[in-house]
Amino acid sequence: MPDPQPEQMVACRQCGLLQQEIALQPQGGAVCCCCGASLYRNTPDSMSRTLALTIAAIICFSLANIYPILGIELQGNYNATNLFGAVRSLWQQGMHPVSALVFATTILTPALEMAILLYLLIPLILMQRPPRVVGIMRLMETIKPWGMIEVFMLGILVSLVKLKSDVTIIPGVALWSFAALTLMLSAVAASFNPRDIWLHLDRIKNNRED
Amino acid sequence: MQRRVHPTPEELGLASCHVCGLISKRLESDVGLLCPRCLSRLHRRKPYSIESCWALTIAALILYIPANLLPIMETGSLLSYRRDTIMSGIVHLWHTGAWGIAAIVFIASIVVPLFKLLALALLLVSVQRQSTWWPMQRMRLYRLVELVGRWSMLDIYVVTFLAALVQISSLATVRVGNGAIAFGAVVVLTMFAAMKFDPRLIWDPLRNENLP
Ligand SMILES: [Zn+2]
Numbered sequence: 226m227p228d229p230q231p232e233q234m235v236a237c238r239q240c241g242l243l244q245q246e247i248a249l250q251p252q253g254g255a256v257c258c259c260c261g262a263s264l265y266r267n268t269p270d271s272m273s274r275t276l277a278l279t280i281a282a283i284i285c286f287s288l289a290n291i292y293p294i295l296g297i298e299l300q301g302n303y304n305a306t307n308l309f310g311a312v313r314s315l316w317q318q319g320m321h322p323v324s325a326l327v328f329a330t331t332i333l334t335p336a337l338e339m340a341i342l343l344y345l346l347i348p349l350i351l352m353q354r355p356p357r358v359v360g361i362m363r364l365m366e367t368i369k370p371w372g373m374i375e376v377f378m379l380g381i382l383v384s385l386v387k388l389k390s391d392v393t394i395i396p397g398v399a400l401w402s403f404a405a406l407t408l409m410l411s412a413v414a415a416s417f418n419p420r421d422i423w424l425h426l427d428r429i430k431n432n433r434e435d
Numbered sequence: 436m437q438r439r440v441h442p443t444p445e446e447l448g449l450a451s452c453h454v455c456g457l458i459s460k461r462l463e464s465d466v467g468l469l470c471p472r473c474l475s476r477l478h479r480r481k482p483y484s485i486e487s488c489w490a491l492t493i494a495a496l497i498l499y500i501p502a503n504l505l506p507i508m509e510t511g512s513l514l515s516y517r518r519d520t521i522m523s524g525i526v527h528l529w530h531t532g533a534w535g536i537a538a539i540v541f542i543a544s545i546v547v548p549l550f551k552l553l554a555l556a557l558l559l560v561s562v563q564r565q566s567t568w569w570p571m572q573r574m575r576l577y578r579l580v581e582l583v584g585r586w587s588m589l590d591i592y593v594v595t596f597l598a599a600l601v602q603i604s605s606l607a608t609v610r611v612g613n614g615a616i617a618f619g620a621v622v623v624l625t626m627f628a629a630m631k632f633d634p635r636l637i638w639d640p641l642r643n644e645n646l647p
């Protein structure tokens with residue numbers, strides 16, 4: 226029996242085992258027969274679905290950064306903050322490394338991730354190859370672990386509990402926007418499938434050559 | 436149970452791309468192996484995986500000490516002043532009756548970083564000794580390290596948020612302590628360490644053992 230072509234094989238990213246690709250039902254997934262890691266998924270409409278979810282996430286992200294998250298009241302004094310206000314206040318207290326870390330993980334990375342998705346998905350759906358697509362895909366893989374909105378959301382809840390016995394708490398619009406953003410970003414992560422993008426790029430290239 | 440660990444792409448004269456996943460014939464060029472689809476440089480394993488992972492883990496272990504000894508939050512009001520380390524903050528939370536939240540913060544800030552450091556050290560030692568011991572369990576350990584690492588940022592977010600919000604003239608103020616810098620560095624370093632570790636190294640000794 227002749228060996229299958231290299232392009233029809235897939236190597237497990239976690240254990241390195243080389244396996245032959247098989248066709249999958251829509252929404253099906255293949256797992257590695259050595260270590261059980263996910264090899265690839267067949268998600269026929271992942272690009273348009275991811276685009277729709279990204280736009281929803283961008284709306285939540287904007288609201289979450291415009292409005293205050295929480296306000297507190299103590300003996301007639303009132304104070305409220307949003308996320309960027311918290312980052313700026315930490316910077317002014319001289320905690321530059323921590324302030325930069327919080328900014329990078331809760332504002333910069335999620336914003337960059339959503340911008341990259343728009344930049345990639347809109348041309349791809351229109352059968353265009355986005356300029357510098359390989360570098361952008363690599364950037365996407367690099368920054369992905371550093372977006373931590375869901376951890377920040379838990380941080381807000383812990384802060385709520387710490388404050389609730391001492392001060393009066395006034396929840397802001399951004400509190401609900403962050404909750405929605407957490408859901409949207411996990412939905413985006415679940416529906417985004419880098420393999421689809423690479424296969425789609427191959428298809429665009431083949432169309433051009435024909 | 437005998438697991439199937441052969442073949443790897445290299446054993447068939449092929450190479451796999453870590454960026455786009457394409458399997459291709461090994462085509463040497465003057466700049467090394469390149470992926471024909473995305474032109475990324477191809478490596479058999481992540482370069483300097485063990486060395487850089489050890490360096491990052493040891494650096495994180497050293498910073499783990501000031502992260503736990505230095506105060507992470509200073510709370511002041513007209514009547515009282517507190518300086519909390521991570522642990523004393525958790526104890527305080529426990530005494531105020533917020534047991535659930537105290538447990539969450541304890542797991543995220545104390546258990547997870549310690550678990551990550553020990554797990555990475557265990558994985559590195561086993562890989563360096565070419566161990567064939569329980570590969571699947573070590574693999575699960577690695578996946579757990581990758582999954583839980585980010586949640587250690589919890590306390591950083593809590594102190595950031597409180598320090599910005601609780602600034603009511605002289606009635607109540609919160610400041611972030613230097614412990615937060617060390618603690619943030621521990622989280623970042625252990626995340627880099629986990630990214631540098633190449634889990635395929637866990638399986639390589641099994642391949643050398645039963646080569647056909
Ligand atoms: Zn595998």
Ligand SMILES: [Zn+2]
Binds near residue numbers: 454455457474
């Ligand atoms: Zn490639």
